[in-house]
Amino acid sequence: MEYSITETKKRFNSSVIVIGAQCYLDKFYQNLGFVPEGEMYLEDNIPHMTMRWSLKKF
DSSP: OOHHHHHHHHHTTOSSEEEEEEEGHHHHHHHHEEEEEEEEEEEHHHHHHHHEOOOOOO
């Protein structure tokens, strides 16, 4: 996942990444810097949530 974040930043010159994450993996993604947004939703009958990662600018 760390490789994916690095490549997304590099290839798309992106400072924000938005994913649809399975809810049971929320702590995993939060440890990588993703922040949950909005309400839980079902995708293929599996609970998901939108999560956003933002490049921290100082």
